[in-house]
Amino acid sequence: MTKKRWMLLILITAAAVIAGKSYYDTNVFQTKHVTFTTEELPGDASIRMLQISDLHNKQFGDNNEPLLNAAKSADPDMIVITGDLIDENTSSMEPAMQLMEKLTEVTEKIYFVTGNHEWDNPRAQTLLGGLRESGIMILDNTNTEAEVDDAVINLAGIDDHFTDHHNLDQAFQGMNGGHYTVLLSHAPLVVENETASRADLVLSGHTHGGQIRLPFIGGVVSPGEGFFPRYDKGTYSLDSGSRLYIDSGLGTSVIPVRFLNQSQMTVVTLEGKE
Template sequence: MFFETMFTWMFKIALIILICSGLLVANIYFEVNFPKVNRVNLDSGKIPPGSKLSILQITDFHNWHPTDRHQKLLRDIRQLKPDLIVITGDLVDRKTVNFDNVFYLARELVKINPHTYFVCGNHEWANRKSQVFLSGLKNCGVIVLNNGHEVWSNTQLAINICGVDDPSTGRANLDKATKGINTEFLTVLLAHAPAIVKKPSITQADLVLCGHTHGGQIRLPFAGAVIAPGQGLFPAYDKGIYQIGPHTTLYIDSGLGTGVMPVRFLNRSQVSFITITGK
């Protein structure tokens, strides 16, 4: 009788563990493979009252290969009709040798909006075919802003769109990227890694858009990201909005792809739709 009872309890415990493991695997698969659109609302005194600027941010794509050739993601972006599309690095992986997948995405993004901007991440520079990739990306119509800037405008407003090369590999030159900008315009800075906020001249930027952290990939309730590259355990900057100065806001998107381990937990893959309203 005792052994029968023990066997029954062991069977129940094993069944519970099996069910929980199955649910965990299913959840991880969902979070990795079914991205969402994260909506972010900000305001700025440098935008005329009543006007709006919308930016679609894609980061840490890592040559992601969904089965539908990105069609759902592209449909979502078309429906949003962003004023700008920005890609904040790691579009490819360090081991990517065939760029057809990312070039297809790039061409489709440019069709949606020709104002599509890109800055390099650490994986672009670690890839042995980085120059081939950058040349191809430009041929797709993407505007590469590595330590440079442009002015974007419509009938209502004008903004500085600046980009630095990858901060995590020491290639960022923020002074060069912002040299000569009109400081009366809203300045949006694209940088792959949030390490850029350590630069003294970061105050030139009103809004800094980054990736690199993947949101930690694995997050814990209340504690947030467990680890992030370049920051170690329980990083200070992992995901979301941070006020890093009186007039400078940092936003970190957790991205679409994954690192070495194709795992996400409490951290669904995403793109961000950022709306800035004049105040």
């Protein structure tokens, strides 16, 4: 075989591998697991939160059955949705509502915060109204206490930070400072606001993990951070002592492609320690 033919074969093989990996990462999701320990919970306490982020109205299989089965298998004490359940161009809210109603069969404790695509979609109020009717709590610059087997945490949530609809002071108002506090914020750059340090843990999405990632470099681009973002996915320890976890999400936006960045949702476990 000539050198040119070898080169052509290598290029074709590389293109096929990239295309296959991209298809897999975009259309086959995984469930990640992260654990945070704290002395603010009893030593034997364990709270499992399933974080779902940035679905963008994507469907995994018929009626999202694989997603629902995975949620049931995760056996969460509560589910937190960190925004962009729909896309800005989503015209029918029915698929998202069907998914959310099915998730209420997994746990009645479901909490939702808006992302930028909810604010950019003119039909989003239909979705938000439907969520409320289904018993899902929308944390729109508000907070609540969540109890699991006598262990109590604060859950605060803000409307989307990226589109400047957040109000951190209002979100933390009236909280019991003695409880471990989780802040739900669609956009992770909220951690640059000093008030966010009142939370022990910030759960975010928005970045899609850069959507396309490069070896040794990480995420290529993120809204609000531009190219090669500082905060793209995973866990970050902040100077304030707080922790930030960014779930890279299930869906896509702008281009329907992921690469080296598989679609995911995350089981976030809070464990007490003596």
